[in-house]
Amino acid sequence: MAESSKHRRILLSPESSRDRPPPPSSPRDLISALPDHAIRDIFSHLPTEDVVRTSVLSKRWQYRWRTVTTNLVFNRVRPHHRRTRQCIVDSVLSQHTSTSALKKFHVNGFCYDEADSPKLEEWLRFAEQRHVEDLRLELDTSLQSTYILPQFLFCLSSLVRLQVSRCCFSLGATSINWPHLKVLSMSNINLSDDILASILSGNPILESLDLGWCVGLNNVIIDSTSVKHLFLSITNFFNLRRIRAPHLLRLRIAGTCSCSEGAEHMSLEDISSLVEADLNFELLPRVHGDNRMAYDLLKEFLEKLARVPTITIGDWCLQILSLLEMGGVPPRLLKCQNLILQGLSSQQDLLSIGYMLRSSQCLEKLVIQPIDVPLSKFQLGEESNEDFNLDEEVFLCSRKGNFGCLSKHLKRVEIICFGACGSGSKHLLALIKFLLGYGLVLEKLIIKVKLPTRVHELPATVLSQLLDLSTDVLSFRRASENAKVIFYYPLE
Structure with missing residues (x-):
């Protein structure tokens, strides 16, 4: 009887198992299976x-990095970890056995003294x-512990990209x-000047x-x-006397320095091939409120850039234009x-924009990037400050006859703001209203408001500001029947 019951249970068991989920199969190691x-x-x-x-991920990966890695990047470490970092770099290099060419070798923020040479x-x-290839x-x-680059580096023919900081070139008889x-x-x-000339002569492409x-x-x-791009960050405009680069296509000048009494400022000589220029520098006046040297420098730069089709004017330079x-x-x-x-x-800044619109009669595209916190507003003096108490709309309308680009060329305007507050400023709205109202061939006015978080996480005040901005702009008159207003709120 016991056996019958037992057999009965055994016979019923396969039947009941149909409703059970299958036993889990052995988990597959997907990481190890990667090609x-x-x-x-x-x-x-x-x-x-x-x-x-x-x-530590899998047995296959345990030593894989030694033979597969072609990028070795060692990032910044605090000074008290300097010796530990040296040991880490030494350990990695001693175990690296890849036979492939090294794509990248970066040592970033290494705290150096002479003993580390x-x-x-x-x-x-x-x-x-x-x-x-990329070093x-x-x-x-x-300044007392400047690393002198070794001579063999100057003949490293595999280099495609080189970036060095706080080092010293000592060429001697070695040529680049x-x-x-x-x-x-x-x-x-x-x-x-001689070292730069030697460097350039050894770089044919x-x-x-x-x-x-x-x-x-x-x-x-x-x-x-071959050199088409030059980016200068300058600490002293008055030591650097001239730039001559007849084949250059793109030039960016940045930096902050103080004006020196009696010093001659930098001049742009032959830049006849230039298609893009970016002026984003700042000169601190020697005497509070005296901006004559900056005025002269920027005026001369704009004269030299008269034929350049694309120009970027930084915040401080824009202030000087006023x-x-x-x-x-x-x-x-x-x-x-x-x-x-x-x-x-x-x-x-609205005065400055007016000046640039008068200057740019062939302008087709205007991009404005409002800055909530300027680098450092220069001081004009009490008598000049009174001239800034003006009505924005009255000022712009009084100049419209001098803005030739509005009637013939200006087709696209982009306004890029960081946060909702800057996008709704009185000055910006006045400019938008003016461009829509007098841009006869305008096709697109795009307002991009870059928000720091997701839309559903924004406070109600910010959403209200965005709604007010949209309502105001859409109510403005449009001189061009083809003008479209586009609002774009990308999230960072």
Whole structure:
């Protein structure tokens, strides 16, 4: 009987199991199954320390980083971790056995003193032996402990991109030979005219040159036909005397420095091929409220840029332009077709925009990037400040006859704001109303408000400001029947 019951249960068991879920199969190790090219792509987006940490993910990955990694990136470390960081770099380099050429070798923010020179040379030798293509050496160092770049680096023919900071060039009898280098960035480096000339002569296909806060240069002379981009961050406009680059296509000048009494300012000589210029510098007056030197410098720059089709004017330079408008200085007519203005935080900037619209009779595209907090407003003096108490709409309408671009050329306006408050300012709304009301060939006016968070997380006050902005702008008269107003609220 017991057996019958037992058999009965056994016979019924398969029948009842039909309703049960199948037993779980063995979990598949998807990470270990990834192909090499996928692993290599993952590694390329991670700092080297994180790449090494992937060795705990699976047996296959335990040593994979040693043979697959072609990017070695060692990021900034605080000074009290300097020795630990050296040990980490040494350990990684000693275990790295990839036979492929090294795509990247970056040492960022390494706190250097003279005792570290042999160690840095050892690391650079490693990069040289692996035929590195993208080399970056950014040091934190004092003026008393400047690292002198080793001579073998000047003949590293595999380089395609080189970025060095707080180092020193000592060429001696060695000549530069970087036959494949396309991008060169040097910052906080002592340079001379001769060293720069030697560097350029050894770079037959160099395309982009970035000189950031380099001292010792008097002249930037670029006769190379390959160099198309020059970015200058300058600490002293009065030591650098001239820029000559007849084949250059794009020039950006940035930096902050003080005016020196009796000093001659930098001049732009031959920049005849230029298609883009970006003026984003700031001069601090020697005497409070005395901006004559800045006035003269910017006026001369604009004269030299008369034929450049795309011009960007930074916030501080935009403020200086208001002096030209207030002084009734006739604008030098520009061939500019694309104008980017970074400002419009006050009536002062509205005067500047008026001056640039008078200057740019062929303007087709205008981009305005209001800045909530300007770099540093210059002081004009009490008698000049009174002139800024004006009605925005009255001022713009009084100048409309001088804005030739409105009737023939201006087709696109973009206004890019960071946050809702700046987008609804009185000055900005007055400008939008004016452009819509008098832009006869205007096709698009785009308002981009970059918001720091998701829409459903924004406070009600911000949403209300955006709604008010939309309501105001859509109510403005449009002179062009083809004019479309587009609101775009991308989230950061």
